[in-house]
Amino acid sequence: MPELPEVEVTRLGISPHLMGQTLSAVNVIDGRLRWPVPNLLEKILPGQKVRSIERRGKYLLLEMDTGYLLLHLGMTGTLRVLPSGDPLKVHDRVTFDFGKISLRLHDPRKFGAVLWHPKSKGPIEHQVLLQKLGVEPFSEEFSGDLGAEVLYRHSRGRSISVKQFLLAGQAVVGVGNIYCSESLFLAAIHPAKAAGKLTKPQCARLAHAVRFILQKAIDTGGSSLKDFVNSEGDPGHFMVQSKAYDRKDLPCKECKTPIKKIVQGQRSTYFCPQCQKR
DNA sequence: AGCTCAACCTGGCTGC
DNA sequence: TGCAGCCAGGTTGAGC
Numbered sequence: 222m223p224e225l226p227e228v229e230v231t232r233l234g235i236s237p238h239l240m241g242q243t244l245s246a247v248n249v250i251d252g253r254l255r256w257p258v259p260n261l262l263e264k265i266l267p268g269q270k271v272r273s274i275e276r277r278g279k280y281l282l283l284e285m286d287t288g289y290l291l292l293h294l295g296m297t298g299t300l301r302v303l304p305s306g307d308p309l310k311v312h313d314r315v316t317f318d319f320g321k322i323s324l325r326l327h328d329p330r331k332f333g334a335v336l337w338h339p340k341s342k343g344p345i346e347h348q349v350l351l352q353k354l355g356v357e358p359f360s361e362e363f364s365g366d367l368g369a370e371v372l373y374r375h376s377r378g379r380s381i382s383v384k385q386f387l388l389a390g391q392a393v394v395g396v397g398n399i400y401c402s403e404s405l406f407l408a409a410i411h412p413a414k415a416a417g418k419l420t421k422p423q424c425a426r427l428a429h430a431v432r433f434i435l436q437k438a439i440d441t442g443g444s445s446l447k448d449f450v451n452s453e454g455d456p457g458h459f460m461v462q463s464k465a466y467d468r469k470d471l472p473c474k475e476c477k478t479p480i481k482k483i484v485q486g487q488r489s490t491y492f493c494p495q496c497q498k499r
Numbered sequence: 500a501g502c503t504c505a506a507c508c509t510g511g512c513t514g515c
Numbered sequence: 516t517g518c519a520g521c522c523a524g525g526t527t528g529a530g531c
Contacts, residue, residue: 296524330508
């Protein structure tokens with residue numbers, strides 16, 4: 222999926238089209254996503270305006286008049302703004318019509334989600350799925366030395382690998398499998414090192430690397446992700462050249478040592494055994 | 500509480 | 516060419 226940068230690029234892409242617009246119709250084509258898409262959306266949403274479009278971790282939050290739409294893209298989801306008459310494609314799951322334009326969730330693997338949080342249930346921060354999330358990588362709380370402190374504090378006593386620790390998003394959100402390998406490479410930390418044994422300097426390098434890698438991916442408007450298309454339907458520009466991810470047996474760009482691939486928590490990790498020490 | 504792992508689902512690629 | 520097997524961006528929930 223889309224990791225945080227792809228979700229943010231999607232947010233930036235759809236916002237100018239949708240802000241302040243009134244929903245005219247919702248069509249749940251196939252609501253069997255991660256969780257069933259609530260049927261009531263088709264009834265209660267028409268007539269409601271888009272008040273704001275925010276992001277929390279990899280969730281997009283569309284504030285409507287009476288509640289929030291939570292959208293998650295899962296592994297293969299994309300959101301696009303199209304003319305409302307545009308023919309549906311295979312794997313289009315939900316459409317949100319705003320008069321002449323339509324927001325479409327396309328998601329082949331159906332790991333995405335469309336949920337509803339009514340304002341009567343309190344602020345969106347109370348939504349269970351958002352409560353477990355770590356801090357935002359670009360927030361004040363994670364800026365400068367604070368980022369290092371967040372990583373250090375959360376990792377104390379943890380025996381899992383730093384790769385899995387970072388991916389879990391309990392400390393800082395948004396780092397998916399690809400950018401996790403990239404961040405650890407940049408920070409020169411071995412992915413199998415126990416999180417609890419990270420030193421303060423390592424936490425500082427990692428916090429910086431996470432911010433740097435995610436920001437660079439956002440700036441280049443997309444990503445290195447294979448199937449990613451932004452809200453206009455354009456693929457990412459592949460401007461972010463990966464230094465580790467998917468480079469098994471290829472020479473490290475720093476030291477020429479062959480990149481290694483290992484499996485951690487059922488996910489592939491790529492790293493340079495020479496540059497990344499425990 | 501923390502850790503591991505199966506599960507959700509579809510398509511694309513590899514290798515026989 | 517056909518087909519079986521494996522792999523893929525995420526995240527929850529069960530079981531220990």
